[in-house]
Amino acid sequence: MAARHSPGMFDKILIANRGEIACRVMRTARRLGVRTVAVYSEADANARHVRLADEAVCIGPAPARESYLDAARILEAAHKTGAQAVHPGYGFLSENAAFADACAAAGVVFIGPPAAAIRAMGSKSEAKKLMGTAAVPLTPGYHGDDQTPALLHGEADKIGYPVLIKAAAGGGGKGMRLVERSADFADALASCQREAAASFGNAHVLIEKYITRPRHIEIQVFADTHGNCVHLFERDCSVQRRHQKVLEEAPAPGMTPERRRAMGEAAVAAARAVGYVGAGTVEFIANQDGSFYFMEMNTRLQVEHPVTEMITGQDLVEWQLRVAAGEALPLRQEQLSIRGHAIEARIYAEDASRGFLPSTGRLLRLVAPAENLNVRVDSGVEEGDEITPHYDPMIAKLIVWDGGNENARDAALARMRRALADWRIAGVTTNIDFLSRLVACPAFAQADLDTGLIERSRVFLFPEAAPAPRDALLVAAVGELLAEEESARQKAQASGDPWSPWQARDGWRLNLASSRTLIFRDGEQLVEVSVRYGSNEGGSGGGVAGSWQLTCLGESSLARGRRLEDDRFAVEIDDRRLVASVVSVTEKGAARRIVFLNGSTWPLERHDPLHLVEAGGRSGAGGRLTAPMPGKIVALLAPVGQPLERGAPLLILEAMKMEHTITAPQAGTVNGFRYAVGDQVADGAELVDFAIASAAQANAAER
Known part of the structure; x- marks a missing residue:
């Protein structure tokens, strides 16, 4: 049994993690009057969680195995700073029984379950056996110790395809492969074992029957050291790519009170079977007919816990700290209830059009939606921070909630669409456009959910690459012209003659109309925007003062632009008004312009024939x-x-x-x-x- 603090809150805790979960724990700890200690790798020396902490200790180089996974260094940091407890967050050491034991031996409280519970649930195969004795429904499969490839192949053939190969010590979609025919099993097994060994140090796998059109529904459980155990209802995490969650929502659409009660009771039974303490999640595979099977238990707080917090009004991190300090659960089962509907979207630095390939780089612009009662943003980064190849490329979690009646889910969906449109991120490729299509996808909007939703909606979610629309090109041109005017104003103010007409960039000419051409590269195409300046007082160019006549894609429009209070600007195109933002980025010698308009992102490149610097890699030399x-x-x-x-x-x-x-x-x-x-x-x-x-x-x- 892990050491427990006597009732009464901790004075100081160490967060053995990074990113948004470390920042999240710090916010709750600060509200409770608890001081925090951050640990960080050399790559995270300037990370946000380090800046937020009361104290910070460097624990090693960038590779996680030499820093965030080094239990000895973390405990040394706890001893050095006088931290009474360690919060492991999620990932890294959060489900490491040896680390929980080491904390107890060092006299430091591990803010999580007992090591015995972690061990019992850490092996998927052993957990399945244990759940069978606790009468929790199980999926047909092989959970044995014999890992001979030929035997595993034979077991898969017996179960019948499709089957799912899963790392016994895994999680987060790593070390998992779907195999649809016997001929593909050997290669899938080898790849799965390699990934499992690299991620978890354990190549052991189990095999399960793959349920056609399954839903992934999980139950949040919480237990204390006084024998109390409750569930805080369910989350639907069916929308996944490569077995990793993309959207999560609570409550699960279509959940009946009877099914909710049955799943909640099964989850509590699973927790009690292992003597659980703290926050945990019991995950189930659910059939469309309402039947469900135990899949695994995550012995930690989950990434998607905010949707549970939003519908219950509870702070689960605060519950963790209080339970670890020896207090009883704040509420009984009958005191918990659901209000409204919440949806979470994971904002990642990744390219959905290239198989969700992670993207790295500096966050040159990071503007999140405004937070309020209905919109919440949990993030571990700020503008100027870097997404490195060393860790998970999550930028933030966007959570929306609506407390309406039976239309709460529809209202929450509308809030999610609007909030996604308000993000502006430059410097890395993100999945925001993909998420915008996903929440607008008919299958998701109508709650026709299963874990194959993304794959079966590919035509809607992965449309053919389209050229930038005319509005985006006009916005880019107006952004360029406004930036030139602003630059000219600043230079004029810094000069000895700030009122000189020669300092202006307003296109004024004495006898002739001023015109020029801006060229943008859109993919492999060059697009011209012809600019004809409106006249100023006394000029002879014709048109309207302070405006531009823009000709693009064979059509001409009168345009105006003005800066707003933030990084956006208003653009008037003929009789329409648009609000947009353009971020200028210089990358590999190319002058890039990222246009944010109507919830979509359009990457362009300013093409200057007089100063042509070809971006690296454009030629794509054969072979x-x-x-x-x-x-x-x-x-x-x-x-x-x-x-x-x-x-x-x-x-x-x-x-x-x-x-x-x-x-x-x-x-x-x-x-x-x-x-x-x-x-x-x-x-x-x-x-x-x-x-x-x-x-x-x-x-x-x-x-």
């Missing part, structure tokens, strides 16, 4: 295959010198704890690999010497 981000080579798959079809797997790159398969862009041949298994590669590194096949060779390969 070059480069690393999409920093990572480690974990497997070389293609035979050297043999013809390959387009899409054939060439190698596997591990980055941000996930495996990314690099495939052949066209039919061709691998002449050689630039790196060996185990090598670290930089972003943009050339990985493969690949020769593209001739048309005749490609046709032969296709046959």
Whole structure:
């Protein structure tokens, strides 16, 4: 049993984590009058959680294994700073039984369940056996200790396809593969075991029958050291990509009171079966007919806990601190109730159009929606911070809530759509446009939910790349013109003659109308916006003073623009008024302009023929295959010198704890690999010497 503080709140706690959860714990601790200690790696020296803490201790280099996963250094920091307790957040050491034991041995309270409960639920296979004895419904599958590949393959064949291979010690979608036919099992097993070993240090897997059109519904449970245990209702986490949650909501749509009661009672039974203490989540796979099966228990606070907080009005982090300090649960089961509906969207630095490939870089602009009773933003970063390849690329969690009656979900959806449109992030690629399409997707809007929703809605969610609309190009031009005027004003004020007409950038000419052409690169296309300045007092250019006649895509419009109180500006185009923002970014020699308009993001590039600097990588020389981000080579798959079809797997790159398969862009041949298994590669590194096949060779390969 882990050490427990005597009743009464802690004076000081250490947060053994980073990012938004560390910041979240600090906010609650500060409200309770508790001082906080942050730990950080060298890569996080200037991170937001470090800036928010009362004290901070560096615990090692950037790799998590040498810092955030180093239990000894964390406990040394706790001892050095006099912290009485350690909050592990989620991820890293939050479900590490050995760390919980080490905390107890060091006389430090582990703000989480007893080590025995972590061990019991940490192995999915052992947890399934335990749940069977507690009469919790189980999915058919193999949970044995024999990990011989041939035996596992045979068990999968017995269960019947499709099956799901899952890392026994896993979580967060890592070490998990869906296998739909026997012929694919061996490769999927090898990949799953590699990822499991890399992420959790344990390659043990289990196999389960894959339920067709399943829903992922989880129950929040909470227990104290006085024998009390309650559930705080359910969350629907069915909307996932690569088995990782994208949207979460509470309560689950279509949940009947009878089913809610049955699932809640099963979750409490699961917690009691292991002597649970603190916050935990019991996850179930639910059939469309209402039946449900135990999947796993996460012995920690979940990323999506805010939706539970919003519908119950409770602070779960405060509950954690009070229970760890020896207090009883604040409420009994009959005192808990649901009010309204909440939805959470995870804002990630990733490119949804490229298989959700993580994006790294500095957050050159980060503007979040305004927070209020209905909108909440949990974030671990601020403008100017960097998204590195070392950790999860989450930027923030956006949570919306509406307390309406039976239409609460529809009202919450409307709030989510508006809040997503208010984000403005530049410097990294984000999933915000994808999330905007996702919440507008008919299947999600109508609560036709299952874990395959994203895949079955691909046509809606992943439309063909479209050129920037005319409005976005006009906004970019107005943004350029306003920026030039502002720059000219600043230079004039700093000069010896601030009122000189030669300082102005208003297009004034004595006898002729002033005109010019702005050129933007949209993808691979160059688009011209012709600018004709409106006349000023005494000029002869015609038009309206303070305006521009803009001609783009064969159509002409009268435009005006003015700055608003924040980084946005108002644009009048003929008889319409738009509110937009343009962020200027210089990247790899290219002058990029990120246009934020009507909830969508349009990346453009300012093209100046007189100062042309080609962006790196534009030429895409035939046969070059480069690393999409920093990572480690974990497997070389293609035979050297043999013809390959387009899409054939060439190698596997591990980055941000996930495996990314690099495939052949066209039919061709691998002449050689630039790196060996185990090598670290930089972003943009050339990985493969690949020769593209001739048309005749490609046709032969296709046959």
